[in-house]
Amino acid sequence: MVGGGQLARMTHEAGIPLGIKFKLLSDTSQDSAAQVVSEVVLGDYRDLDTLRDFARGCDVITFDHEHVPAEHLAALEADGVVIRPGREALVHAQDKGVMRAKLDEIGAPSPRHRIVADPADAAAFAAEVGGFPIILKTVRGGYDGKGVWFVRTPEDAHDPFRAGVPVLAEEKVDFVRELAANIVRSPHGQAVAYPVVESRQVDGVCDTVIAPAPGLDEELAGQAQELALRIAKELGVVGHLAVELFQTKDGRILVNELAMRPHNSGHWTQDGAITSQFANHVRAVLDLPLGDPRPRAPWTVMCNVLGGDYPDMYSAYLHCMARDPQLKIHMYGKDVKPGRKVGHVNTYGDDLDDVLERARHAAGYLRGTIVE
DSSP states (O other): OBOOSHHHHHHHHHHGGGTOOOEEEESSTTSTTTTTOSEEEEOOTTOHHHHHHHHTTOSOBOBSSSOSOHHHHHHHHHTTOOBSSOHHHHHHHHOHHHHHHHHHHHTOOOOOEEEEOSHHHHHHHHHHTTSSOEEEEESSSOOTTTTEEEEOSGGGGSGGGGGSSOEEEEEOOOEEEEEEEEEEEOTTSOEEEOOOEEEEEETTEEEEEEESOTTOOHHHHHHHHHHHHHHHHHHTOOEEEEEEEEEETTSOEEEEEEESSOOGGGTTHHHHBSSOHHHHHHHHHTTOOOOOOOBSSSEEEEEEEEOOSOSOGGGGHHHHHHHOTTOEEEEOOOOOOTTOEEEEEEEEESOHHHHHHHHHHHHHHHHTSOOO
């Protein structure tokens, strides 16, 4: 696996029961996954020679991020390296402009959009879609709210163009909430779909995920799952695909983003599904039969634990575990920094209000924003 973050850490964990020999390309020995994987290669994923050396002896290469340069992926595939998802699929998660063009081609519903050349062109786009505000995004490199600007006036439109990459303009969608449809697809075309979830953001970062999305019409949920499965097939995705969606006030769903790897909106599956997103990603990239994605309980809630003022949040375990013996805590081994994702908690049960309160209390106590 290329990338040493928490997604690699949890994917490695899912492979242990299967006896999978896991090799990791990591930036540093202190990265989340590098702390727990036995075979770690330290190096820069942006260097082709490093990637080629790393790939020797591997049956398959997969990723915990989408940032490996496309030309390097092409070179590896030309060398005969098996990459899942492959370069032609992964480019749609690497480049938002390419993604939007492909979604338009296959008829997937999206916000109105186009590439804009400069602030004046952004203002012209705003006029085309009914005026400001609009959303501007750099086509490459953004995540967790980075590389995204909420633009209210023409004067606000200058910053995105300073990055030196193309800028995608999108209409500001009048949405009720954000949803995510997570699916996993294998090389021979078997696919499974998890329940559609509600994803709640705070300051552009995922805060809470509720599975399944409360009050979501069954027909619309089915449409979201079918859309995600169709996108995976049309793009040739192998492994996990997260399709982030807007649910609009007039009852539609629109594609916001794609991620071709395990995803924050699927972390609930570790404890809330029969087969987690991580286990199914491992199965898919190794072309093994996929596991059952159905939920274990009526409701599961995942809350991210962000770094706060606690330099050592492990001292909070005593309170959290005693208060809620069913609580599942997943920490990433990261240094605690304010606002940084350092872990998540999962709760589950029959009563949504209770499950939500338990997850929020635990995440808040671990962060230090709740002290009783």
